[in-house]
Amino acid sequence: GGWLLLEPGPADPLFDLHPGGKTSPETECEWDLMRLLRRRLGDRGAEAEILRHREAHITQRDFERIRACGLNAVRLPFGHWVVLGARPGEPYVGPALEYIDRALDWADACGLQVVLDLHGCPGGESGDAPCGRLQRPEGTWHWRQWDMDLSLRALEVVCERYRGRACVTGVEVCNEPSSTVPLKELCRYYARAVETIRGCGMHEDRVAVVLPVFQRPEAEFAKEWEVASGNLVKNYCFDMHFYHCFGGWFFGRTLAQQLRAVEENKALLDRYPIVVGEWSLALGQAAWTTRGAMSDSEVYELFGRAQLAAYSKASHGHFFWNWSERRETVEWNFQEAYAHGFITGRPLALPMWSGRGEDPLEGQLNPSPVEESRIAYGEPIVLRAFHGSYVGVRGAVVNAPSSDKCPMQQITLRPVAARTAAVWHGDVVLLQAHNGRYLSIADGRVEAVRDPGESARFVVHLGQNAHVLRHGGCVCFESKQHNAMVDADEDEDGLFARFFDLGEWQRFAAEKVAPAPHCRTAGTPRRNAPAVAASPAKRRRTMGHDRPLLAAAVSPPSPASVASAATRTPSSSDSPG
Secondary structure, eight states: OOSOOOOOTTHHHHHHSSSOOTTSSSOOSSHHHHHHHHHHHHEEEEEEHHHHHHHHOHHHHHHHHHHHHTOEEEEEEEHHHHHOOOOOOOOOOOOOHHHHHHHHHHHHTTTTTEEEEEOTTTTSSSSSSSTTTTOOSSTOOOOGGHHHHHHHHHHHHHHHTTTTTEEEEEEOOSSSSOEEEEEHHHHHHHHHHHHHHTTTTTOOOOOEEEOOOSSSSSSHHHHHHHHHHTOOOOOOEEEEEEEESHHHHHHTTTHHHHHHHHHHHHHTTTTTEEEEEEEEEEEEEEHSSOTTTOOOHHHHHHHHHHHHHHHHHHHTOEEEEOOSTTTOEEEEHHHHHHHTTTTTOOOOOOOOOOSSSHHHHHHHHHHOSSOBBBBBBBOOEEEEEEEEEEEETTTTEEEEEOOOOOOGGGGEEEESSSSSSSSTTTTTEEEETTOOOOOEETEEEEEEEESSSGGGOOOEEESSSSSBBTTOEEEEETTTTTEEEEOOOOOSEEEEEEEEEOGGGOOOOEEEEEOOOOOOOOOOOOOOOOOOOOOOHHHHHHHOOOOBOOOOOOSTSSSOOOOTTOOOOOOGGGGOO
């Protein structure tokens, strides 16, 4: 990634050389960068600059290192302009097929397979930066702007040119298509793409066709694809991108919940022919505040090895995104993650859990900082919203500003008529902030007031059939006067009381604070990770929404793929039947 289609992150060295500046918008994609370069350097200067990047960013030495890491395939993303040249009005530089030629020569020399990935289609398969041009806000791009006929022409050129190259074992027909593309239209394009690829001599006995699912229900997609293909296509696979760091849901998942999500992904791999086209070590913020005493390295190791074990079950392998990144961003840099041992070695066994009641993994990874796990009245706690930030009070303002666990985030539950010292389901409570004020409802919003009235009384609702509130437990607060639940909002600042729902937005995780609490930001290292038993090798081999092919590592427990390198050979035996 970041070579033949530029994105901030993988191509940071080039983006860093040419910041937008005060008079230019921020460069967030190749389109932006090329327009800026043409404006500053002129057409010849801009083209010279992009050629310098293409000559140096990836070389044969990278392919040799990929092979030395025990990997056996590379996923090669490129934009349509690399194949066909830029369309009128586009700022891109192309065609540049000589670089794909080079990559295949290097792959042959190193014994690597290659997935040719049409990562940026004409007009864009979405309005997001990975296809070459960021077109936001919502509504700026429409799915009809995607020129599917010209996309098929790009695939035709690529497949006719490289049909004799034995190292090419997969062709990906687009990348992360927008969920606004009607499913029937998407599957119709996929069926035409398969026909184009096979018609150019890329036969099913050695080349897999890769079809991205991306942000769609898998069962619904599979059903529609069966209709569109007539259930006649062989050696294809669905491309899934398993990321754990995008969107409010993953922001708010605890480390234990992230690991359970990896298990769920593994179950998905048992049902369909799949390549995990992109995965990384990046985690949402709540994972870092619910790791107990584990250090950063221990978290990465636990998470990386769990994913590696799960994705080894993918029929067509898996790819880590990306091969190269900033050195300090180990979550996205395969070379750094591999050097640190985060994606090699034996996975760790998780305790069994039925999915009902309290998950024993929560207590294992994020135990109560004091011996008693039950939360008592008068005891300071912090409340974590569904998106991973903690409730905080500054003066009269109440919101969920950050993942810090500072004094301003501390809340104390006060009884209105308590039965015991502990907080029970159904209790009526006051929520007192660190500054002595009480949370109260006014015009549908939560504010902090000095004198608690009826609007400051809340009924405690506990989840998972719990009777008493414990460290890490979920709690909802019903405004007794307004008959509405307190909720947080991922997009709007503040806390509210708008609906009588017991849904995701209304749930808060109550956490005890350690004695002598102090500010601690997400990602701050801590030591002495809790012991987790390693699973036997036999169990490990039978054991999870967004970057190059497919394959399981050459020999376990080597990593199974690289962001533009991969893990398993796609072949007809990898497809149903």
